[in-house]
Amino acid sequence: MRIIPLLVLNLFATALSAAAPFDRAAWQQDYAQLKGELLDRYVNLAWKASGADGVDLPALDRKTMAALASASNDTEAANAIRAFIAGFHDGHLSELPYLAIASTPATEPDKATLDPVEPIAGCAALGYASTGPVAFSLPLESLPGFRLMSDGLGSTFRSGLVMRSKVTIGVVRIQNFRARAFPMACLHAWADLRQAGTPITPDAVRDATRLRWFKDIAAVIGTLRRAGATTLVIDIGNDSGGDDSGDWTPRLLTDHPVRSARLMMADAPIAARYFAEEIGDIDEAFSAARSRDAKTALADARAFFYRQTAAIGRHRCDLSWVWREQRKWSPSNCNRLLPAGYAGGYSPGLPGDVYSDANAAAALSSAATVRQFYGSWTGATYVIADKRSYSSAEMFAAVMQDNRIAKLVGDRTGGDGCGFMTEDDPIVLHHSRLRFRVPNCMRLRADGTNEEAGMAPDLPVLPTEGESDRARGERALRTIASDAALASQKPS
Template sequence: MIAGTGRPAFLTDRRVRSALLMMADAPIAARYFAEEIGDIDEALAATRSRDAKTALAGARAFFSRQTAAIGWQRCDLSWVWREQRVWSPSNCNRLLPAGYAGGYSAGLPRNAYSDPNPAAALSSASTVRQFYGSWTGPAYIIVDKRSYSSAEMFAAVMQDNRIGKLVGDRTGGDGCGFMTEDAPIVLHHSRLRFRVPNCMRLRADGTNEEAGVMPDLPVLPTEGESDRARGERALRTIASDAVLASQKPS
């Protein structure tokens, strides 16, 4: 999940905040929490930094509490078969807070802890922190309905942290999907198989990434237009925006 804050952090010298992560309130969440705790325990055993140990202990306690909370939510969700409602984190939703897309921390500065191991255990993006701020100039990201998975997360983090502008069409709306693999659900009589997502990533404004990420500079497809022609339109849009941005007083 380095894309959560790692790659966007290549393009800015500011601290990057990753997406809030939620896990399904189900046994599958315990596997993810156990993986996080395992990484934290390895870092605890290897580091001598008192500050790092304190941060790691807090992270471990959080994932232990979330593991203990699995299965304790009680609410009726039968309405999902009858109607569609706007997502709200305040409603009972059988989801558990799970830190952030990159781990327990929303993101750490480049110089967080002299030892890279605890930093990586708290935020996976720290594994590439030597590349933070490699580029600090204008950034444009071309997206469309085929932008899914980590590409969609990258676009959302870039936009939410105001690192760059998205150009094109709304992303595919795939959302988080899976933080850990599980066997598909098989219906008893029809034998139909379903892969059910087990996580959710939330945008900076609290909305679900699965709603798709809207571009800052729309370049929508038109009937009969080739990919090349649309690409050329996107480049002209970027060029025009870059000129306008350069003319603004700093």
Template sequence: MELYMRLLLPIVLSLLTSTASAAASFDRKAWQQDYSQLKSELVDRYANLAWKASDVGGIDLPALDRNTAAAVASANDDTQAADAIRAFIAGFHDGHLSELPYLAVATTPPIEPSRPALDPAAPIEGCAALGYASTGSVAFSLPLEGLPGFKLILDGLGSTFRAGTITRSGVTLGILRIQNFRARAFPAACLHAWADLRQAGRAITPDSMREAAELRWFHDMAAEIRALRHTGATALVVDIGNDSGGDDSGDWTPRLFTDRPVRSARLLMADASDAGRYFADEIRDINEALTATQSPDAKAALTDARSFFSQQTAAIGEHRCDLSWVWREQRAWSPTNCNRLLSAGYAGGYSAGLARNALGDSKAATALSSASTVQSFVGSWTGPTYVLADQRSYSSAEMFAAVMQDNRIAKLVGNRTGGDGCGFMTKSDPIILRHSRLRFRVPNCMRLRAKGTNEEAGIVPDISVLPTEGESERARAERALLAITNDLAGASRKPH
């Protein structure tokens, strides 16, 4: 026993010394200053702050602030204080407002490796080097593949998208899976684009591949839609469940599912330096199109667009109203209130959307509305369309769902989407807390729905198919199909 105590005593003393040392180094005041800095920077830079603090924002921000302040004040070490601040950020329920990895202080200058040369004869290695990788689940978000009568047309492995058909109540549904809204998540699109460039005798570079793969992504989608139609599909289901988002393709893609005019969402930017960078990018693209165009109509439209973004650049700093109320009370939401937000046109640029071949100049049209990129694929499908979504559909997937719903291109089926909304329209510097060096990314934009609400609230389904107790995913998949066919039957019975 005496030997045991002699062995145990140094361990206990070491633990006590370690605990005392941690307590001695803990600086509660510095953590409180970090929390004050975080709140101040959120007021300056967080596009959704006034929305979150409103009566429709989904959280009680004053209570969250009080609880966080109390947790930091009662923390006894760095871990507890850091956890309190992390819980504060998590309390916003905004996936774009999130912690970034901690960065150690650099002790030597960083050394950037050279880029590997792209061998035209090695497309698989080249696409991998360029970062093309399947980052989302190729399988349908509900196990439709395992239902009786389902026919897999394209597997989404050798093909860009997974697609198939299933017949219920005499209706053949074509089902298309979009697991991500960025071409880089689809290696097949890169391989197809690589072959296109080689066949055309064009140089294979990172820039040429990025442009070619982006267009090939839409080309392949249009081709798969045609394949579904040729196999007898009379209605289309686009599956964006478990889709974490991506890029602006969420705004462009709806144009493939209608031949009617489509309006992009209104875009707002936080009244901060990020808005200036975004406006500068837009003005640069407009100037390039102005230099290239010979069309008087295009010149006039581009000049108007440049004037708008120049005026908005000059207006940065003019909407910095007092938002300190967000930590004290909830107020009614209105996009016309002073919310420290600037109008930034629409999700695709200055214009809400242009008709196919508008202005007779594709470069000018794309500078005015980036959705014009896909004008050659417009109306690939014009029949009844449904969008299958769930609580794991985020960001660009929500942009797609909102544009489809607001423009009455499709009905949304399933569950309310996750509620991330707009994230970043341009590169944004993180918030770095001065004491702890904790780092947080901050969304700099907001997309407004047709009725003026924030897309960040999530997109509510037209046809709700919620998970229920005791029900398998296969049963819910069958129930979703039944809901769609019932809706189609109801539509066919309505007088025209």
């Protein structure tokens, strides 16, 4: 949950108190507006109303109305609405900082000029910076026999090698599924562009860095394999998420076909924006395609997104029951959701060499962008996750688990699921000016459940009273080694 700094809260309270005395009716109208906009825009509303997530919306509504009825000042009323949002236990449904009313027009500074011979300054100016802990989520580095192969500071990824029960385990740390959180990937990409004689522009650096991120994963896996690793561990503990990299990365870890999660969008105008983006990519690929099969597939994809655009708002149902009762969840129930293909686009996934047309493949399934790195690892794989693994990290964990690429080790993930397929305006309450972002997408697992429920571990290694993080790290390694040894003895 986002924690609003005390200074921001004080400014908010000061702004309201300076504007007018406490107006309970206005706050109650704000609350009614908030509920109405959630009915219209919140993709997880029917899921939450099912009780499957442990949330009791009717009780939460009653509690909020009682808190507003008894509030005696703006701070108490604001806290009542904040508690209502927090009660959904959805990290993507959260408050945004309060914005003071502007007294003069905002002026945007000029963008930084990129000097080709200053990659460090250039990558920093473009926002490439470590935003998550580089260290492993459990202190594996401190355990006996652990050999640190790369530190994640002078290299893109932190990695290491250790043996337990005669099983040689390679570990790769992914602290975020967003290339922007890896400044070394930007520096590597910058060097690639200079070597190729490509002009240094923000778009060129962005595209090259994204590709280099995957190249560096493949490289570190290759290094571990050559050093003797027979089992690979991907550490996504305390990984707050990122972008579609969570859907692309599993393809690097198997030589079998991989299916992306089914995608649903809120049946709201924002879906049209996402569909338009997909259609734009498809049209661009179609105009350059030479293969008849590729053109046919792209035409089918375009027709699908046009149909879904036309369907927006046509079959909306009354969801006001969510404030009165709980109903069983099903993706097929009327829940104000629209099928939107898959997490990677129209197709659930494509073979690496389909159509011999990289642009067409990527327009149909965005993971095909990194198809040159597919199958970088094909051995036993495990994923370490915990309650601080969110969003795109959960997408990665779900794809790995649902496609039987890996077993999850550790604790259940945090439960944020899909957040935003495209940018949307926040809810801004008329009276208080409180602002809330609202997720607009849902990813469904192979069994039809919402990723927002979190991923349960196949091999639980839960925090235990009196046990240090080092001891739990050792227990995790021994659990992985024991399972890997047992699996290797089974007939293939």
